[in-house]
Amino acid sequence: MDASPLVWTLTVAGICALLVFDYVFHVRKAHVPSLREAAVWSAIYVGIAVLFGVGGLVLAGPDWGSEYFAGYITEKALSVDNLFVFLIIMTxxxxxxxxxxxVLLFGITFSLVARTGFIFLGSALINSFAWVFYFFGLVLLLTAGNMLKPESSDSRSGENVMVRLARRIFHTSPDYDGDKLFTVHDGKRALTPMLLVMVAIAGTDLLFALDSIPAIFGLTQDVYIVFTATAFSLLGLRQLYFLIDGLLDRLIYLSYGLSAILAFIGVKLVLHALHENNVPFINGGEPVPVVEISTGLSLTVIVGVLLITVLVSLLSPAGRAQTAIANARRHATDYLDLGYTADRAERDRVYEALRHEEEIVRSLGPKYLRVARQQPDLVDLLRRAHAERDESVGRAAQEEAGSAPDQEATRRRPGAE
Incomplete structure (x- = not known):
């Protein structure tokens, strides 16, 4: 189905309206969304994407629908993987x-703009040069291989090239000033960490697009499907982050599943390139008679791999242990950092979450308890968090004890009621 200019206009207007709605009603006032809020809005955005796909399937046929859902599911899975990196950057x-x-909504908006540009660039290249399928296939195969490599310490840092350059050229503030992008530090106008983290996420988004766009072009060359599947996979990502925040570290096999999917799509692209071949040094510039992978098979493989990956990750004791250890580390760091939050209720919540994760590690048995104790930095972090908690409770008790006589004296003063 070739989308008409009117359809394009209505689609873009609808997506922009959803983004504006998020900016105006959800993030204008800074707050931490509740689990219920995150779940409801995640379901709404997924429901919109599914209804759009069903409508396309009814109006344009099963081929259109299968291509859309294959693209949407693949892009959504890659977006969830991106949340790991967003979490690392914000930490x-x-x-x-x-x-x-x-920060997340800015990243989503920038990603949508950047990927739209890559989509139209990719479409123009595909229409002009058949060899681009070979290039996209090679990119996906290399990406699949890189996903299997262990992460280096540099890959877990938000200090990418753009951020380091910004720090070197501009005057920056070491502390946040609410959600402001600029503040005054040492008497001079300065960039805040809020602006720097947005720069870090923007730079990371550009790298994500280089993997994401070839993947969906491997499933469909319909630009309208590519755009809508990509856009709907990004919308609702902010709510999904808060919904599965505690589960992100538990999906320990997600990278393996995504690697398998990208490799599969890479092979599909290479086979398609051979089928449409016009490169002179391959088969004399003539098409190569090879089997092509259908969209239906692609959709089946993608859904099957993701289901197996997620189920194995969630049911694995190693996954539960890794999640609990990672969450304990994060909660202890948050509790010790008054810059993160000085609100007593939030600090109490963080500490209780820390205790909960410690109990999970203990419940998994001596094997995983040893894994945690073999990390000296984690042990020291937990020790300092518990010591700070004890001191905080002691200070609170002293304040309450000191305030009682003062209140009694106030009541006894002449004229006091």
Missing amino acids: SFRVPREDQQK
Whole structure:
């Protein structure tokens, strides 16, 4: 189905309206969304994407529908993987919890703009040069291989090239000033960490697009499907982040599943390139008679691999242990960092979450308890968090004990009621 200019206009207007709605009603006032809020809005955005796909399937036929859903599911899975990196970046910059929504929504908006540009560029290249399928296939195969490599310490830092360059050229503030992008530091106008974290996420988004766009072009060359599947996979990502925040570290086999999917799509692209071949040094520039992978088979493989990956990750004791250890580390760091939050209720919540994760590690048995104790930095972090908690409770008790006589004296003063 070739989308008419009117359909394009209505689609873009609808997507822009959803983004504006998010900016106006969800992130204008900084807050931490509740689990219920995140779940409801995640379901709404997924429902919109599914209804759009069903409508396309009814109006344009099963081929259109299968291509859309294959693209949407693949892009959604890649987006969830991107959330790991967003989490790392925001942890690296110590973004206050209540301001993380705004950072995420900026990242989603920038990603949508950047990917739209890559989509039209990719479409123009495909229409002009058949060899681009070979290039996209090679990119996906290399990406699949890189996903299997262990992460280096540099890959877990938000300090990418753009951020380092910004720090070197511009005057920056070491502390946040609410959600402001600029502030005054040492008497001079300065960039805040809020602006720097947005720069970090923007730079990371550009790299994500280089993997994402070839993947969906491997499933469909319909630009309208590519755009809508990509856009709907990004919408609702902010709510999904808060919904599965505690589960992100538990999906320990997700990278393997995504690697398998990207490799599969890479092979599909190479086979398609051979089928449409006009490169002179391959088969004399003539098409190569090879079997092509259908969209229906692609959709089946993608859904099957993701289901197996997620189920194995969630049911694995190793996954539960890794999640609990990672969450304990994060909660202990948050509790010790008054810059993260000085609100007593939030600090109590973080500490209780820390205790809960410690109990999970203990419940998994001596094997995983040893894994945690073999990390000296984690042990020291937990020790300091518990010591700070004890001191905080002691200070609170002293304040309450000191306030009682004062209140009694106030009542006894002449004229006091």
